[in-house]
Amino acid sequence: MSEPNPEAICVIIAAKNAAATIPTAISSALRESSVAEVVVVDDGSTDRTALAAEGADDGSGRLVVLSLPVNRGPAAARNHAIAHSKAPLIAILDADDFFFTGRFEAMLRHTEWDFIADNIAFTRHASVSEAPQAFQARARSLSTVEFIEGNISRPGSRRGEIGFLKPVMRRSFLDRHDLRYNENLRLGEDYDLYLRALVKGARYTVIEHCGYGAVVRSDSLSGQHRTDDLRRLYEADIAVVATTGLADDVTAALRQHEGHIRARHDLRAFLDNKRSRGTAGAMGYVLRNPGAVPAIAAGIVRDKTRRLRREPDAAPETGLRYLLPGVPVAQK
Template structure:
């Protein structure tokens, strides 16, 4: 494992067919008011020129680092490969189609330290694929436990900051919702996640996004309860009802 710098944030970004949008994502990181970071972009064998685009940005700033996947493995494996190269005491996640507002890292770091938080998340707004239209702020609860998260959709991946000192070795399992599963595993021992209810990220809504397929998403959430968390049918039904209701309220408007 690489030497850990306690103050550095390692930004984990999986990238696949992202040539047209990864530049805007990188620019949002370069614009951060908190400067002690490294951005590890795991390029997952895209059929387009995503890897070449990342290499050009890598030349402009040594904090941007291309991690080349040997074969296409999906988001979880790409994130794990980037995590294996991370040198920061803090881990942030930023998907290749999302962008941060300038104070995202600074505000989240300060909030995490003030609360002694192992996992911190923030509010955000959706934006259209072309970046022109921005939706209303998606608010988040101040805290979430493991059991509360089972029935909640509040944690958006590109808002997450993890204290590596508290959590230790961080890896994602290869499952449909690898991010949701990861947050559950962090909280399962009894940790509490803290939410900063400020608008600090833009979530790009893409028509081909797998998370927009509600029926398929619901099926995989149910499987996560039953197969990964080993919950009974009754408990799974209870949490699924809460999850579905909160998801409906969350997505009822742009």
């Protein structure tokens, strides 16, 4: 029996009500020669997502479409896909995104990694025909502290975007450390998995080369989180802080991220109470949670002054915006 190709990739796509976009996502994955499997999990869709996915099959036998009878969230859907796949390398693709041609070639030139991520191009149009800027495939290691801090919003910039990175993961590392997505999370499930991997000693490499296209949509499911999703995310930070043997700088960064998410939660909870119970309900929440006052006040001021600030665009109306800076390849 021949040994499996150690560079064979399984692309996992968790999809809910993505019939309009999933054919492009699947086609971009099947186009890559290093992709041995594409596993789509229809996560309780109410449209024709599964049929649209099956219609994108290229006849190579690499596409598998699975369906969950009820929506369980992206973490559960991805775990389901991992359990039904075999390739040594795992790549995540969102159902409304796509790979640029040749994405994995630049990544697989590098060795000595457990996770490797490339640059992302944000766009408003799922056009796989538009080639991204050619950047040098320079590599650097991402530390645990850098990763955590890169997921915290900073004034004058978009919210922490390192969490948007879509690394290829070695199945052997995930299996060795019994790591899977936390199915209790419906927000930040990627952040949590990568964080726990880094705490376990994962070597996380980032290259400047751009191979992932992220389509910015106003109706994206990732932007429709609930207040309770924020609570579960900062509680996930607390759970990692409880890990024995954490370095002091990692603990400090985790506490900062926890506070960042908790502040967002407190503001959302205040607004939820105001919406459902009026001013009296909002003030009641403040009286019950006096520690939330600074976050609520800062959030209200930030929202009121949003129009006066120049916020960076998520993506330009035309062209591409890159997540990471890079050195362009010299044109011949």
